[in-house]
Amino acid sequence: MLQISNLSSLQPHIPIEIWMLMEKQQSLSPVFWKQHRKITPDAVHFIRGLGDLKILKSYFLLVWSKWYYPHTDLLNEMEVSIREEFGGIGMWSHRKDLINRLEQVLEDLNTESKHGNLIGCFVRILQYGKLKEVLLDMDREEDKILAVSVKIWGGLSYILWHHLVDLSLSVSWFTMFLQTLLTVFKLLCNPM
16 A cells, blocks of 8 residues: 555545554564665655545554655655644644654664664664654644643633622623633634
């Protein structure tokens, strides 16, 4: 299936159900990588175009391996896909799974580098390390957004409490306040 996914003319003929089988696959064996060494950015772009984050995540979990040397174009496509598809507060669990897989690959590469394949391992460590750093940067950005939203909620709660104590609070002001509060929270949770 992964070999077929590299052929643009055949990609539309792969049923979506087959892509879903990737969720059950742990990682590809060294035998696969000896027979089929190249995954194209086109394949990543196509899988991303399916519009199913579970499939895209499963694809990354499947192809990220100590045996695979992703070339620059593929790394760039993966990085763009990660930034555009796995950003935002609701995506932390997907990023966690991807980070865990990258940590496993990096650990495997560190172990392998102790057995003599220094240059090959070093290059892959840099490549996969870059993808991991992208995911960690996204997590740090999410933490900042959450910290700001907590401060805003705290400030708004303080204002609300003090106006509730004041009996002159009108129903229309209270309704407007709650609508503004909801809008601010939605913007923080789903940044453009």
